[in-house]
Amino acid sequence: xxxxxxxxxxxxxxxxxxxxxxxxxxxxxxxxxxxxxxxxxxxxxxxxxxxxxxxxxxxxxxxxxxxxxxxxxxxxxxxxxxxxxxxxxxxxxxxxxxxxxxxxxxxxxxxxxxxxxxxxxxxxxxxxxxxxxxxxxxxxxxxxxxxxxxxxxxxxxxxxxxxxxxxxxxxxxxxxxxxxxxxxxxxxxxxxxxxxxxxxxxxxxxxxxxxxxxxxxxxxxxxxxxxxxxxxxxxxxxxxxxxxxxxxxxxxxxxxxxxxxxxxxxxxxxxxxxxxxxxxxxxxxxxxxxxxxxxxxxxxxxxxxxxxxxxxxxxxxxxxxxxxxx
Amino acid sequence: xxxxxxxxxxxxxxxxxxxxxxxxxxxxxxxxxxxxxxxxxxxxxxxxxxxxxxxxxxxxxxxxxxxxxxxxxxxxxxxxxxxxxxxxxxxxxxxxxxxxxxxxxxxxxxxxxxxxxxxxxxxxxxxxxxxxxxxxxxxxxxxxxxxxxxxxxxxxxxxxxxxxxxxxxxxxxxxxxxxxxxxxxxxxxxxxxxxxxxxxxxxxxxxxxxxxxxxxxxxxxxxxxxxxxxxxxxxxxxxxxxxxxxxxxxxxxxxxxxxxxxxxxxxxxxxxxxxxxxxxxxxxxxxxxxxxxxxxxxxxxxxxxxxxxxxxxxxxxxxxxxxxxxxxxxxxxxxxxxxxxxxxxxxxxxxxxxxxxxxxxxxxxxxxxxxxxxxxxxxxxxxx
Numbered sequence: 001x002x003x004x005x006x007x008x009x010x011x012x013x014x015x016x017x018x019x020x021x022x023x024x025x026x027x028x029x030x031x032x033x034x035x036x037x038x039x040x041x042x043x044x045x046x047x048x049x050x051x052x053x054x055x056x057x058x059x060x061x062x063x064x065x066x067x068x069x070x071x072x073x074x075x076x077x078x079x080x081x082x083x084x085x086x087x088x089x090x091x092x093x094x095x096x097x098x099x100x101x102x103x104x105x106x107x108x109x110x111x112x113x114x115x116x117x118x119x120x121x122x123x124x125x126x127x128x129x130x131x132x133x134x135x136x137x138x139x140x141x142x143x144x145x146x147x148x149x150x151x152x153x154x155x156x157x158x159x160x161x162x163x164x165x166x167x168x169x170x171x172x173x174x175x176x177x178x179x180x181x182x183x184x185x186x187x188x189x190x191x192x193x194x195x196x197x198x199x200x201x202x203x204x205x206x207x208x209x210x211x212x213x214x215x216x217x218x219x220x221x222x223x224x225x226x227x228x229x230x231x232x233x234x235x236x237x238x239x240x241x242x243x244x245x246x247x248x249x250x251x252x253x254x255x256x257x258x259x260x261x262x263x264x265x266x267x268x269x270x271x272x273x274x275x276x277x278x279x280x281x282x283x284x285x286x287x288x289x290x291x292x293x294x295x296x297x298x299x300x301x302x303x304x305x306x307x308x309x310x311x312x313x314x315x316x317x318x319x320x321x322x323x324x325x326x
Numbered sequence: 327x328x329x330x331x332x333x334x335x336x337x338x339x340x341x342x343x344x345x346x347x348x349x350x351x352x353x354x355x356x357x358x359x360x361x362x363x364x365x366x367x368x369x370x371x372x373x374x375x376x377x378x379x380x381x382x383x384x385x386x387x388x389x390x391x392x393x394x395x396x397x398x399x400x401x402x403x404x405x406x407x408x409x410x411x412x413x414x415x416x417x418x419x420x421x422x423x424x425x426x427x428x429x430x431x432x433x434x435x436x437x438x439x440x441x442x443x444x445x446x447x448x449x450x451x452x453x454x455x456x457x458x459x460x461x462x463x464x465x466x467x468x469x470x471x472x473x474x475x476x477x478x479x480x481x482x483x484x485x486x487x488x489x490x491x492x493x494x495x496x497x498x499x500x501x502x503x504x505x506x507x508x509x510x511x512x513x514x515x516x517x518x519x520x521x522x523x524x525x526x527x528x529x530x531x532x533x534x535x536x537x538x539x540x541x542x543x544x545x546x547x548x549x550x551x552x553x554x555x556x557x558x559x560x561x562x563x564x565x566x567x568x569x570x571x572x573x574x575x576x577x578x579x580x581x582x583x584x585x586x587x588x589x590x591x592x593x594x595x596x597x598x599x600x601x602x603x604x605x606x607x608x609x610x611x612x613x614x615x616x617x618x619x620x621x622x623x624x625x626x627x628x629x630x631x632x633x634x635x636x637x638x639x640x641x642x643x644x645x646x647x648x649x650x651x652x653x654x655x656x657x658x659x660x661x662x663x664x665x666x667x668x669x670x671x672x673x674x675x676x677x678x679x680x681x682x683x684x685x686x687x688x689x690x691x692x693x694x695x696x697x698x699x700x701x702x703x704x705x706x707x708x709x710x
Contacts, residue, residue, distance in 0.1 A: 003571050003656065007508045010575060011515050018519040026613045052612055053533040060524030060583060061539075063517075066561075067554060067580020068546045074557030131345045143697065144349045147356070150693030151686045152641030154660040158668075158682040159355045162362065162375075162675065169374045170675055172358065205352065210704065217705050237337055262548045269643040273664045285644075288552055292648065296556045303552035314548050321544040325537055 018059070025055045072307065079300035093301035103302070105280050106287035109196050110265070110309070113283055116197070118260040120204045122253060125211025129219055130241060132212075142216065146209035153206070153269030160202045161274060164188050190279050199281055202270050207263065211256045218252035219245060258313055265310055284309075363679035366484040370676050381480045383427060385436045388412045389472045390461075396469055402451075403468040409477055410459030418481050419459070429455040429477035436476035447473060489680035497667060497677065498654055499684050506658040506685075508571060509646065510639045513578035514632055520579070521586030522628065526616050528587065529594040530602060540591070547584040554581070555648045562649070571656065574649040581645065582635045589634075589703055593627030594620060630703020633696050637689050659685040 029051060030036060034044035082089045097103040128145050132138035148156060165171030166187035168178045174185040189195045222245055230244045246253070268285035275281045277290070284306050291299035361375040372382045388409050396403040409426065410419045418424060428437035431445055431453060439445045441457040451465025455477055463473065493499040527533075528540055558577060559569075567573045597620065605615050621628075639645075643660040650656050657666075663681050671677045693700065 003508045004504055006571060007512045007575075010512045010572070014512065014516040015519060018516075022523055022613065026611070030611065049612075050533065053527040053531040053536075056523045056527035056531070056612075056616075057539070059520045060587060063520065063580050063583050064543070064546055067558065067577065068549050068584065069542075071554035071557045072549060075553040078556055128345075128348055131341050131348070135341065135345060138345075141345050141349050143694075145352045146697070147690070147693065148352070149700075150637060150689040151356070152643070152660055152689065154641070154643055154664050155682045155686040158663065158678055159359045162358050162679070163355050165675075169372065170370070172354070172374075172376075175374050175376070205355070208352075213701055213704055266551055266644075268552075269660070269664070272643070273668065285550075285552055289644075289647075292555065296560075300553075300556045303550065303555070306550045306552050310548055310550055314545055317548060318541045318545045322537065322541055325540060 021059065022056070026052070029055060075300040075303050075307075078296055079304050081297050083295045083297050085296060089297075093297045094305075097298065097301055097305070102282065103287065106277075106282040106284050107305070109281065110283045112196055113200055113203075113264050114261060114309070117200050117203050117207070117264050118257045120200075121207035121260050122211050122215075122257050124204065124208040125213075125256065126215050126246075126253070128208065128212040129216035130245070133216065133219055142209075142212060145212055148206045149209045151206070153202075153267060154273050156202055156206055157270050157273035160198075160205075164198060164274075189275055189281075192280060195275070195279055195281055199270060199274050202274070203264065203267065207260050211260065214256050215249065215252060218249040222248050258317065261313060262310065265306055359679050359682055362675055363489055363683045364485050364487065365489075365676060366486050367489065367674065367676040369481070369484060378483055381482050383478055384418075384481045385476060385478045386415055387433070387436075388415070388475045388477070390463065390475055396463075396465075398468075402464050402466040405461075405463040405469065407461060408459045409455060409461055409475060410479065418484065419479070424459070424482060425457050425480050426455055426459050426477050427457075427480050429453075429475065431474065431476065433474070433476060437478050449473070489676040490684070493667075493677055493681045493684060497671070497681065498657075498662065499659065499681055501654065502657050502659040502662040503684065505656055506640060506660075509574055509578070509650070509658055510636055512575045513582070513639045514636045516575065517579045517582045517586050517635065518628060518632060521583055521631070522590055522621065522624070523616065525587050525590035525594055526612075526620050528591045530615075530620070531612065543584050543587050543591075547588055549584075551581060551644060555644075559648055569649060569651040571650070574645060577645055577649045578635075578639050578642075582638070585634065586631050589631045590624060590627050593624055597623055626699060626702055629696070629699040633692060633700050634703060636692065640689055 029048050034048040034051075035041075036045050036048070038044075078085065079093055080088060080090060082092070128142070132141045135141065151159070162170060163172045164187075166174065166185050166189075168174050168185050171185065173188055174182070177186070188198050226244055226248065227240065230240050235244065266285060268283070268289055271277055271281055271283055271286040272289065277286050282290075284302055288299050288302040288306070291302065358375050361378055362370055365375065365378060368384060369378075369382050372384050373380070386409070390405055390407065395407070396405045398404075409415075409429075410424055426441050428440060429445070430436045430438035431447060432438070439455075441455060443454065445453045447453055447463070447465070449465075449470065450467055451463060451469065453461065453463045453473070453475065455461040455475065459477075459479075461475065463469070528536060528543075554577075558580075562568055562573045562576075567576070601619060601623075602615060605619055610618070641660065643664055646658045646661050647665075650658065650661070652661075652665075654662075659681075663678075663685060667678060667681050671681075
C-alpha cells in the first residue's frame with residue numbers, strides 16, 4: 001500500500017471511528033444505561049448528563065495525557081538514568097551537562113534568544129501595526145510582512161543563507177559591503193558571539209508578522225474617545241502612541257511577547273539548518289538533537305532544562321487563564 | 327482620527343516611506359530565493375540575483391579540433407568557425423544574441439586580447455576572434471592538436487526551470503513532496519473532530535473539574551515538544567508502531583490537540599447562548615446540539631485551526647526527524663533539505679533555492695488564499 005493511500009484510509013478509518021465512538025457512546029448512555037423513560041426517567045436524565053461531558057472529553061484527555069502529560073514525567077524519569085537506561089545515576093546527567101562548555105554556551109545563547117527575539121519581534125510588530133494602521137495600502141503591506149509566517153523554518157533559513165552567504169555575488173550583506181568598498185567577503189555566521197544575532201534575526205523576521213496582526217487588531221479596538229481626547233489636549237503623534245495607545249494594549253503586548261517566548265524555546269530548525277550549531281551558535285533545542293538517538297539520558301536532561309525555563313511563564317499563563325474564566 | 331480638526335498629519339510622507347522600506351526589507355530575501363531558483367546555475371555563480379535582468383559576462387572554453395578542420399590555402403593552414411555556435415555553448419546564444427568581449431589562449435588569463443586582436447598561439451600560428459564570435463586561426467605548418475580558445479562573452483540573462491527539473495527528479499523532491507502531503511493531511515483532519523467534541527464539553531457543559539481541565543489545556547499548550555520525543559519514541563517502539571507514518575500521525579494529533587481545543591473552545595464560548603438554550607428547551611440532546619448547531623456555526627474556527635495545523639505539520643522538521651524513518655522512502659521535504667541537500671548541494675545555490683521554493687509553495691498558496699481565516703484564528707487565540 002502506498003503511503004498516500006494509507007493516509008487516505010487512515011483519515012477514513014480515523015474519522016469514522018471518532019464519529020462512531022461519539023454516536024455509539026451517547027446512544028448507549030441514553031438508551032441502555034440511563035434510559036429516559038420508566039419510573040426513574042428524571043433521575044436517569046440527570047445522571048446521563050453527569051456522565052456525558054466525560055464521554056465528549058475522553059478521547060482528547062487520553063491523547064493529551066499520553067502525548068503531552070506523560071512525557072513530562074517520562075522524560076524526567078529517563079533523565080535520571082544513564083545512557084543505556086538501566087542504571088540510575090540521579091542527577092548525573094544534569095551535572096555532566098553543566099560541566100560541559102557546549103551546554104553552557106547553548107544555555108547562554110538560549111537566554112540571549114529569550115531576551116532578544118520576543119522583544120524585537122514585538123517591537124517590529126507594534127511599529128508595523130501602528131504605521132500600516134491608517135494607510136490606504138496598509139492591508140497589502142501587512143500581508144507582505146505577515147507572509148514569512150507561512151514559510152517553514154527550514155525554508156526561511158535557506159532564504160537567509162542566501163542573504164548571509166560568504167560571497168559578493170550571492171550574499172546581499174557582502175554585496176552591500178562590496179558597494180562600500182570592502183575587499184574581501186566575510187562570513188557573518190562565523191563571527192563569534194555576534195553570529196547568534198544574525199540567526200536570531202531569521203526568527204524575528206518570521207514572528208514580526210504574527211505580532212503585527214494581533215497588535216493591529218488590538219490597536220483598532222482602542223476606544224476612539226481616548227484618542228480624540230488626547231488630540232484635543234494637544235498630544236503629538238509620538239505622545240499619542242506611547243502615552244495613550246500603548247498603555248491600553250499592554251495586555252495584548254504581553255500575550256504576544258509570551259507566545260513568541262514559548263516558540264523560541266521550541267525552535268531548533270533554524271540553528272540546525274543555518275549553522276548546525278557550529279561556531280558557538282547552539283541553543284538548547286538544537287543541542288538536544290546532538291544526543292537524540294545516541295544518549296537518551298542526556299537528551300531528556302536537556303529537554304527537562306528547557307521545561308524548567310518554560311515553567312515560570314507557563315504558571316503565569318495558567319493563572320491568567322483562570323482569572324479570565326471567573 | 328489622527329488628523330482631527332484639520333490637522334493633516336505632517337508625518338504622512340514619512341509613514342508611507344517607512345512602511346515601504348519595511349515591506350521591501352521583509353520581501354527582498356524571499357524574492358532573492360525565487361529569482362535565484364529560476365536562474366541558470368552558471369549565471370548564479372557569475373552575478374548576484376539582483377543583476378538578473380542584466381546580461382552576464384561569462385568565460386567559456388572551446389576546443390577547436392584543428393587537424394580535421396584545417397584547410398590549406400595560400401595564407402597557410404586555416405581554421406575558421408564561430409565560437410558562439412559550438413554545440414555545448416549554443417543554448418546561451420540562441421538567435422545570434424551574445425557578443426564576445428575578450429578572448430585568450432591561456433586559462434590563467436582568458437581576457438588577454440580584445441575582439442579583433444591577433445593572438446600568438448603557443449604551438450605556432452595566430453588566432454583572431456571577432457566580437458560576433460567568428461574566429462580564424464592561421465598557421466604555416468598546420469595544427470597538430472586541438473587548440474583551446476578561451477573567451478569572455480556578454481550572455482543574455484537566461485531564465486530556466488532546469489533547477490526545478492533537477493530537484494524534482496535527481497534529488498528526490500517529488501517523492502518527498504508526496505511524503506509531506508501524506509503526513510500533513512491525516513495529521514490535520516484527525517485532531518479536529520476529537521478536539522471539537524472536547525471543546526464543546528469545555529464550553530457548554532457544566533461539570534465538576536471543568537476549570538481545572540481548561541487550565542490544564544492552557545498549561546499543556548506550552549509544554550516543549552522536546553520533552554515528548556524520547557518517551558514517545560520508546561513507547562511507539564514498544565507497541566510496534568516504531569518510526570512510521572502511523573507514528574507521526576499520532577504524534578502530530580497529540581501535539582496539536584491543546585491548540586485545537588483552545589481555539590475551538592474560545593470560539594464556541596462566544597456563540598449566542600439563546601440558540602443553544604432554546605434547542606435544549608426543544609428537547610435536543612447535547613449530541614444533537616453539537617452536530618446540528620455548534621459544528622456548522624464553528625466553521626471559521628475549525629478552518630482556522632485546520633490551516634494552523636496544516637502549516638505547522640507541513641513545515642515541521644523536528645517531529646519528522648524523530649518519528650519517521652530516515653530513508654528516502656519516507657523522508658519529508660524539510661528533512662530532505664536540512665539533512666541531505668544542504669550537505670550534498672551546499673554550494674549549488676540554484677538547486678537549494680528551487681528545493682526551498684518547492685517546499686514553501688503550498689504553504690504560501692494556503693496562506694494567500696485562506697489568510698482571512700488564519701488571521702481570525704490568531705485573534706481568537708490571543709485577543710479577548
